[in-house]
Amino acid sequence: MTAAETPDDPVDARGGGAHGEPGGGPADVAVETIQREMTAFARRARASAGRMHPELSLVSYTLLGHLEERDGCRATDLAAHYALDKSTVSRQVSALERAGLVERRPDPDDQRVQVLHLTEAGRQILAQVTRRRRAAFRERLADWEEGDLVRFAAYLERYNARPDTGGDEGAG
Amino acid sequence: MTAAETPDDPVDARGGGAHGEPGGGPADVAVETIQREMTAFARRARASAGRMHPELSLVSYTLLGHLEERDGCRATDLAAHYALDKSTVSRQVSALERAGLVERRPDPDDQRVQVLHLTEAGRQILAQVTRRRRAAFRERLADWEEGDLVRFAAYLERYNARPDTGGDEGAG
């Protein structure tokens, strides 16, 4: 699934059998490639994440990152943003709270809501894991030109910018 | 985590606290963004995959795709390629075989090996799911210019082209 395995035409490389009909313009080819590569990426992602920082699951890391980014938010926001069930988020947050990485603050405007915030410990763990992850990425992207990095980042942002339509957009 | 939420500087936007040290050049910023967006993407990927084609999990879909691409391969190859434990692959393959989507053929050269192949049913299911996924991607990327699609696809291929370093490259 990885480019290394099908460095040639991303559409026809798949053997045609099941993948024959995508028109054929450059845009079609590109879309096909994007869907395939995003899928490949997503598949491998989780596999290696656990090995690198077992102390913080991928989900936990992501949630903590979100909390830092937003400087606190509600559990429901997290659920909606990551297309997770609210119960899943609830449990994750409980675990993070037990671990002392996040704290819940009541929302003065709405008694139902609890605003989640990183604790200092959470901030430190997050920073540590982030350093490690960033180092891995940096190494992987070491031979890229700056211009390509910037453009790639922009495309990813643009792709991810769209809200969850309920379909498979994230879709990998 | 999505661009829509932090359209500004991806490094400093995170609040500084835990993310202060990445130099600051455009390349650093881009790497930070890529790691963040890839992570976000991967997180959402699995979430939506199940909703789109419940009959074929993301892993199964990927494995089938690999089989079609390679026109058959060993279970061990799948495990190594996707950084999955061989036991996991074994069970996945068992399920796919029970479902009639793949078949095992003994390797004449090595009795230990079983070469996995798609069945016609497997090919059809794969084609169907692929169509659906492709449609979703196409819709999501509908308003992109052709040039951007092509460049984005190229970047993804380049990123994924690297072999698994054992780190967290897939990362998200």
Next chain:
DNA sequence: GCCGGAAGTTGTATTCTGCAACCGGAGCCC
């Protein structure tokens, strides 16, 4: 022929996740 290694399978435990039911507060209409 014997031993180490590779391919797969199976037992066991863990983790993640979703769905459904439920609780309590908020908002709204009468």
Next chain:
DNA sequence: GGGCTCCGGTTGCAGAATACAACTTCCGGC
């Protein structure tokens, strides 16, 4: 105020995905 509905969150329950380790069978080298 009373009642209805919606929303944020929690908990019970069940299923799926995985990893790790022990075991079986087969291949190769010595």
